[in-house]
Amino acid sequence: MRKKFMAVLLSVCIVSVFCAGCGQKEEAPAAENVAVEAETDQEAKADQETETGEGTQEIAMVIDHGGSIDDKSFNQGTWEGIKAYADANGKAYQYYQSMEDSDEEYLNSFELAINAGAKIIIGPSYMFETAIYKAQDMYPDVYFMIIDGRPQAGDDATYTTADNTYSVIYAEEQAGFLAGYAAVKDGYRKLGFLGGMAVPAVVRFGYGFVQGADYAAAELGLSAGEVEISYAYTGNFDATPDNQNKAASWYQAGTEVIFACGGAVGQSVFAAAEANNGKAIGVDVDQSGDSDTVITSSVKQLEVTVKAALEDYYAGNFPGGVDATLGVESDGVGLVMDNARFENFTQDDYDAIYAAMKENTDGILDGILKDADAESADQLPVTYVSVKVME
Amino acid sequence: MKIRGFFEKESTLSVLGSVCAVISGLLISFIILLFSDSSNALAGFGSILLGGFNGGLKGIGNVIFQAIPIIMTGLAVALAFRTGVFNIGTAGQFIMGAFTAVFIGVKWTFLPAGIHWIAALLGGFIAGAVWAFVPAVLHAHFQVNAVVSAIMMNYVGMYTANYLITNTVYNAAKNQSKAVAATAVAPKAGMNVLFPGSSLNAGIIVVILVVIILQVLISKTVFGYEIKACGMNRQASLYAGISAKKRLVQSFMFSGGLAGLGGALAYLAGDGKCISVVDVLAGDGFTGIAVALLGLNSPVGALLAGLLISYLEVGGFYTQVYKYPVEIIDITIAVIVYFGAFAVLVKGMIRKLLQRKGGKE
Amino acid sequence: MEYAVQLKQITKRFPGVIANDCVDLSVKKGEIHALLGENGAGKSTLMSILFGLYQADAGEIWINEKKVQIKNPGDANRLGIGMVHQHFMLIHNFTVLENIILGVETVSKGFLKMDAARERVQALSKQYGLNVDIEAYVEDISVGMQQRVEILKMLYKDNDILIFDEPTAVLTPQEIQDLMKILKKLAAEGKSIILITHKLNEIKEAADRCSVLRRGRYIGTVDVAEASREELSEMMVGHKIELHLEKNEAHPAGCALEVKDLVVKSRFSNKNLLDHVSFQAREGEITCIAGIEGNGQSELAYAIAGLLPVSGGQIILDGEDVTDKSVRYRNLKGLAHIPEDRQRYGLVLPFNLGENMVLKQYFMPDFQKHGFLRHSEIQKYTEQKIEEFDIRAGRGTQTTAGSMSGGNQQKAIIAREIGLDRKVLIAVQPTRGIDVGAAEYIHKQLLAQRDAGKAVLLISLELDEVMDISDRILVMYEGEIVGDLQPEKITVQELGLYMAGSKRGNTR
Structure with missing residues (x-):
């Protein structure tokens, strides 16, 4: 027993010896560099990076333990927004992955970012709600931005967005509405909505989708029940054979287009669409590149939002204390039209409905119900659409 | 010479x-x-070597804190190795232990403060043991390779835990388990004084106790003697009249219990640590295999190996400053x-x- | 004088041991040269160096008076060196002929040319009196015949230095006789033969000269005709030993173990490994089960010990039917068991000597209290046994069993089993792979147990052992008991006929 103990002990000792050697060299600059002022021109930044590579990464993004920077979704969208702004304006930026998913660890990540010179920290997930709630008071000189969440004390009841924090959520129901509208306008009559888990954001997408389809059917003067929507949540956010089978069975039963709304569930739906000659609608970011079956994507303009927030911050008017819900009014949500594969639905059609929603013509925008407004999708007050909720 | x-x-x-x-x-x-x-390599490497010391006492506290679950799963794997079985099912046992502990932590609020946490830990231990029962019995009595059945039980465990969470202690808004009651959160037990600012809690005391118990169990008791004999030479243990099947099931379940206890310790830490409902196997379960290997399958070895791995992970966290x-x-x-x-x-x-x-x- | 093989100052080290330490060996052309030594004396290593399986760390090899380098068995073959290993290297579903030409096939346009090969093999077989049916499949012929196939393989390759590694271990007495004749014939035809063995009878019978190795060192070479067995064994062991045991008369008493109609079925075929075996073992008597390896003796021991499920019959231990009882129950009821495979069954090799010594007693109050082992008691008990049975272990009770020599491992098992003080002692091949000195000691212990009134059931493949120490011999052939004999009343040759299945006596 003892020899094994010794084995590990010795290895630990060796490591600590290494540490003692390197420690002295490294500790000094770390402290110093926090104080180093940001330099705005490109050259200075390059110098900084080659010399120390730390201390001036004033734009920081934090990602959760399980996430990755190239997730083709929230993290990536946010990161690209940061990159677009920072590269154009010569700012250094960096992302920090947390060691695990807990508030304490997120706070550690913030601390690390701040020690490395972060002035503004962006957390692109509701997971950071409580950590940012605490951090906004702990670091009053640092600015925070949370996307898809509101800072709260961890009890889902006490919400406070301090003056150094900007909180953004998106009006998913509006994005969903546009998708449903465009699908019916393009000529589809048998629609499907396959959500991930029934979390509020996904539900809002789904409800909007149903209502948008109904709105288009009314416009086209279709008869009641002429548009059918199969509606379900998979209960996960993954690409699984199960999800693919479900989508495939819908296509085989005549569904023409499925709005795939749940992270990697989309991959399952796309695969099923390819095998069954069906169509699909993507979500969150432009997914037209993932499959030729994707006719459009119902997106949140993360890149735009992040870039705008950074511009505001550097212009000296950071929207601190604001709880924003970004919808069509601020171009926060929309459909992908550049890479769209519609047959009848044109850019003009899109512009028209977008403008109508922006101006709330006939109360169209206010009329869209959200997640809390109906028990389930088939309880929504629609006339032209018949919704079939599958288990 | x-x-x-x-x-x-x-x-x-x-x-x-x-x-x-x-x-x-x-x-x-x-x-x-x-x-x-290459420009940052030296600095980055220094930061890896510096590990937990990057963050001072707080960093060291966090090293120990992060090590808690992987030491437990490491102990689980090491114990099973002693009986000659590879418990690769720690991920499933871990998550079932975690769920049970969180369930008790959320629902059994009628328990008084001191008891609630311990009850939740025990629940986690039992759940992990129950989860190990299936591969253990299949292995001992039906010659089903424990590796295969344990891997399958990992997936069954993952989906079962997800199902149970969504139906009992679900926080739909965040797609994760609800936060446990304050009485079920691991007490700090002075660790916040020793390592100010760190997340370290009484869990490490539990870990050290378990290490001591295992060390004594393996080297001093009849039970330890028998499981070692089974692990080192099944034939000889049969020859000696040891009921190898029974011992194998018992020690495998004990091993599973340890992994479950690891899950319980991990998710009773408070600080917004909740079980995410995702279709991903618990990584801490597999890290346990590395811990056991590196710790040469001894309890104290697993303790040190867990600390080493955690130390490096914390070092890696700090290396991000250098864009690695x-x-x-x-x-x-x-x-x-x-x-x-x-x-x-x-x-x-x-x-x-x-x-x-x-x-x- | 012409030498076929000369090994000069060969040294070979393995981690922790020197297997050969400046060993010399000279083999004349046309002689049978015995290489004698105990297990672990370095005989096999030396021959492996000659055959190219190992490289010597130092020393020279001369073949036919020329210095050579032998880097692999291919080199050895080209120099005319052939070897018959203890475990034959034959392909079972090939015919004898196919096995013989394997690797040296004569081919024409991609097709095998069997006819020329067949003629040559037949001629060789005739020339040396081997009488092998060359069209038979190897799996259908006896072990003795298979050995001749190995010999033919060497002859076919024109080898004239032939190494035999313990060739008689697997043979019946009749087959041994035949082999000796063949060896002599080969030598007479000019082949040089190296015979590795530790059996003095064979050396006396066949060999011209004999070289002795002891613990890796070369002791000397003698003319067999001029050396007595006692001298040879003294050279081998290093001290005088008694070749014949003084044995008192047995005083058999009541029946301690009875086996009735015992049947064990094979897992792989519907052959019975034990076919209605019945016998009694009495107190104060050594009952010996003799037979050629693989005729059900191992199964019998495992079935009695409870390690192998039986499909019929009864095992009655000290008057109680224990057929369905656990291993531990039988152990406690009165069974001690020296198992056939000491490393697989008898010892937990990574455990230390103390832990192994209490393998069947650790749960008794003497050695545990409230579930905790009493290490000091275990140590005391083990030290006592080390003393009593002269077990040589480098670090005393703390010595890892796996690091002990075979003989000392066996002594440890015997100390443990005798220490149990049970009514019945089953000893399966207790002296296998053990040097003569240790074997003599073990035999004395078995006799002492008998005289102490225990029922000893000895299962052995060694004819000398069977004849020397048993009071009664049961011969097993293909799962049945075919003979119940008195050692004083039969000859080795007769016993051999029973073992080969060609003779049956009255059995109870």
Whole structure:
């Protein structure tokens, strides 16, 4: 027993010896560099990076333990927004992955970012709600931005967005509405909505989708029940054979287009669409590149939002204390039209409905119900659409 | 001659093997740092070596805190190894333990403060043990390879936990389990004074207790004697009249219980630590295998190996300042484990070297 | 004088041991040269060096008066060196002929040319009186015949230095006789033969000269005709030993173990490994089960010990039917068991000597209290046994069993089993792979147990052992008991006929 103990002990000792050697060299600059002022021109930044590579990464993004920077979704969208702004304006930026998913660890990540010179920290997930709630008071000189969440004390009841924090959520129901509208306008009559888990954001997408389809059917003067929507949540956010089978069975039963709304569930739906000659609608970011079956994507303009927030911050008017819900009014949500594969639905059609929603013509925008407004999708007050909720 | 004797001793060679493994892992991580961005390689490497010390006392506290679950799963794997079974099912046992602990933590609020946490821990232990029961019985009585059935139980565990969470203690808004009641959160037990600012809690006391219990169990008790005999020579244990099947099931369940306890400790830490409902196997379960390998399957070894791995992970976290992704640490740990497995080879090489030298004398 | 093989100052080291330390060996052309030594004396290592399986760390090899390098068995073959290993290297579903030409096939346009080969093999077989049916499949012929196939393989390759590694271990007495004749014939035809063995009878019978190795060192070479067995064994062991045991008369008492109609079925075929075996073992008597390896003796021991499920019959231990009882129950009821495979069954090799010594007693109050082992008691008990049975272990009770020599491992098992003080002692091949000195000691212990009134059931493949120490011999052939004999009343040759299945006596 003892020899094994010794084995590990010795290895630990060796490591600590290494540490003692390197420690002295490294500790000094770390402290110093926090104080180093940001330099705005490109050259200075390059110098900084080659010399120390730390201390001036004033734009920081934090990602959760399980996430990755190239997730083709929230993290990536946010990161690209940061990159677009920072590269154009010569700012250094960096992302920090947390060691695990807990508030304490997120706070550690913030601390690390701040020690490395972060002035503004962006957390692109509701997971950071409580950590940012605490951090906004702990670091009053640092600015925070949370996307898809509101800072709260961890009890889902006490919400406070301090003056150094900007909180953004998106009006998913509006994005969903546009998708449903465009699908019916393009000529589809048998629609499907396959959500991930029934979390509020996904539900809002789904409800909007149903209502948008109904709105288009009314416009086209279709008869009641002429548009059918199969509606379900998979209960996960993954690409699984199960999800693919479900989508495939819908296509085989005549569904023409499925709005795939749940992270990697989309991959399952796309695969099923390819095998069954069906169509699909993507979500969150432009997914037209993932499959030729994707006719459009119902997106949140993360890149735009992040870039705008950074511009505001550097212009000296950071929207601190604001709880924003970004919808069509601020171009926060929309459909992908550049890479769209519609047959009848044109850019003009899109512009028209977008403008109508922006101006709330006939109360169209206010009329869209959200997640809390109906028990389930088939309880929504629609006339032209018949919704079939599958288990 | 004395020095040669020292080097020829099995124990010394084991130590050297482990040390070589750690050094090789670090060297390779340095090479990767050099290749990906040479300008920061030294600084980044320094930060890896500095590990938990990057964050001072708080950092060390966090190293220990992060090590808690992986030490437990490491102990689980090590114990099972002793009976000659590879418990690769720690991920499933871990998550079932975690769920049960969280369930008790959320629902059984009628329990008084001191008891609630302990009840939740016990629940986690039992759930892990129950989860190990299936592969254990299949292995002992029906000659079903424990590796295969345990891997399958990992997936069953993952989906079962997800199902149970969504139906009992679900926070739909965040797609994760609800936060446990304050009475079920691990007490700090003065750890916040020792390591100010860190997340460390009384969980480490539980871990140390378990290490001591296991060490005593394995080396001092009849039960330990029997499971060692089963693990080292099944035939001889049968010959000695030991009911090997029974011992195998018992120790496998005990091993599963330890993994479950690890899950419980991990998710009763408070601080917004909740079980995410995702279709991903619990990584801490698999890290346990590395911990056990590196710790040479001894309880104290697992404790130290868990601390080492956690130390490196914290170092990797700080290395992000130099724009290196945290995955560098995963590579480092993987290399260490690989070389740990090659320790036998290293031992042989050292022996040969000594012999050649000896021949010339 | 012409030498076929000369090994000069060969040294070979393995981690921790020197297997050969400046060993010399000279084999004349046309002689049968015995290489004698105990297990672990370095005989096999030396021959492996000659055959190219190992490289010597130092020393020279001369073949036919020329210095050569032998880097692999291919080199050895080209120099005319052939070897018959203890375990034959034959392909079972090939015919004898196919096995013989394997690797040296004569081919024409991609097709095998069997006819020329067949003629040559037949001629060789005739020339040396081997009488092998060359069209038979190897799996259908006896072990003795298979050995002749190995010999033919060497002859076919024109080898004239032939190494035999313990060739008689697997043979019946009749087959041994035949082999000796063949060896002599080969030598007479000019082949040089090296015979590795530790059986003095064979050396006396066949060999011209004999070289002795002891613990890796070369002791000397003698003319067999001029050396007595006692001298040879003294050279081998290093001290005088008694070749014949003084044995008192047995005083058999009541029946301690009875086996009735015991049947064990094979897992792989519907053959019975034990076919209605019945016998009694009495107190104060050594009952010996003799037979050629693989005729059900191992199964019998495992079935009695409870390690192998039986499909019929009864095992009655000290008057109680224990057929369905656990291993531990039988152990406690009165069974001690020296198992056939000491490393697989008898010892937990990574455990230390103390832990192994209490393998069947650790749960008794003497050695545990409230579930905790009493290490000091275990140590005391083990030290006592080390003393009593003269077990040589480098670090005393703490010595890892795996690091002990075979003989000492066996002594440890015997100390443990005798220490149990049970009514019945089953000893399966207790002296296999053990040097003569240790074997003599073990035999004395078995006799002492008998005289102490225990029922000893000895299962052995060694004819000398069977004849020397048993009071009664049961011969097993293909799962049945075919003979119940008195050692004083039969000859080795007769016993051999029973073992080969060609004779059956009255059995109870």
